[in-house]
Amino acid sequence: MKIRLAEIPEDGRQFTFTRESGELNTALKDLLPAVPYKVDLTIRPLGNAYEMEGKVVTSLSELCSLCGWDLNLPLNRTFREVLVEEEETDRETHHVHGNQSVDFLSEGSSSTYKDGVFDAGEFVHELVAISEPMYPSCGDPDCEHLEEANAKRAELEAEFNKADVDEKTNPFAKLAGLKVEDTKSTNKKH
Numbered sequence: 001m002k003i004r005l006a007e008i009p010e011d012g013r014q015f016t017f018t019r020e021s022g023e024l025n026t027a028l029k030d031l032l033p034a035v036p037y038k039v040d041l042t043i044r045p046l047g048n049a050y051e052m053e054g055k056v057v058t059s060l061s062e063l064c065s066l067c068g069w070d071l072n073l074p075l076n077r078t079f080r081e082v083l084v085e086e087e088e089t090d091r092e093t094h095h096v097h098g099n100q101s102v103d104f105l106s107e108g109s110s111s112t113y114k115d116g117v118f119d120a121g122e123f124v125h126e127l128v129a130i131s132e133p134m135y136p137s138c139g140d141p142d143c144e145h146l147e148e149a150n151a152k153r154a155e156l157e158a159e160f161n162k163a164d165v166d167e168k169t170n171p172f173a174k175l176a177g178l179k180v181e182d183t184k185s186t187n188k189k190h
């Protein structure tokens, strides 16, 4: 969704994008493939730049980093940015541009536009991407199913170990047997 900034009137313009209106569906399809979302955006001219504020409301489909439980985390994020024209200096540092724009976002200060066009799809995509938690958790703040998950894990481990021991032709099972005898003889020497 590209916004031509020259078309923004003096007193600003408000935009609303949803899954139903569809303008951002393509830009967001990797992060928000199916869930509803609503993006409110107001842009106003500010000297030779533009002021933008708004809100993203949606939910993120994640897995709990500890128990693997499916999560639907609500995302309700406001933002306030100054849109500035991308300068030539940006071309000189083109290789770090990707990192730069993320820095701008996390500071909540400024974003760039190019040739009079602001890419709202790219902006919202970045905003949603940096809002994803590094270690999502099914509880607040801790995993609610940790005990259950650990018990299940221990159960599976026990089953694997049992399968190893039962497997008579498994060389590791034989090694495990030898190791036990070794330990016993070593113990006797002491």
Ligand SMILES: [Zn+2]
Binding pocket: 064, 065, 066, 067, 068, 069, 137, 138, 139, 143, 144, 145, 146
């Ligand atoms: Zn969990």
